[in-house]
Amino acid sequence: GIQVEQSPPDLILQEGANSTLRCNFSDSVNNLQWFHQNPWGQLINLFYIPSGTKQNGRLSATTVATERYSLLYISSSQTTDSGVYFCAVPIKAAGNKLTFGGGTRVLVKP
């Protein structure tokens, strides 16, 4: 099946810093989603981004489907950005049955 790898596994930031998280996938996909899991375990969908660039406040994401990677940018990080960020792609060519990467654990210090 398709493999999804995320880097770095852990990231410690000082409040206000910028950072980039990476998601590599092993096969062509037509769906890629980024999720944030907060310290209380709640999972929130951040972006649906099969290609191109999207922005939502201080977060933005870019997917280069032809090169099989996606990037999540966090700008001016805040303590509320702490948690685990997951990218996920379909298990098969299409649909919402997702396979998740191992996640990047982010800690933003005040």
Added chain:
Amino acid sequence: NAGVTQTPKFQVLKTGQSMTLQCAQDMNHEYMSWYRQDPGMGLRLIHYSVGAGITDQGEVPNGYNVSRSTTEDFPLRLLSAAPSQTSVYFCASSYGVGSGNTIYFGEGSWLTVV
């Protein structure tokens, strides 16, 4: 609007016991699924359903049963609990089954099997 509701939030089981994790959504979503999350890992798909009366297996279905008698409910049954099933379980739903539909997750059910 309650979204996706899971119960119970915490449960401790003895090896060999059976139990059912409940999941309900009030958004009239066609697609529902169950994932498990083990420490330090991403989520893995257990079972999914594309509509009432239709279910199918995901990546890690062994030891679990599901049914979908109504659009709203998608319970996950552990037939004979094993310590390897200690995990956090998430139910999810989306309006459609195709890619591009936003997935909504429940708050998770923490299960410990001793």
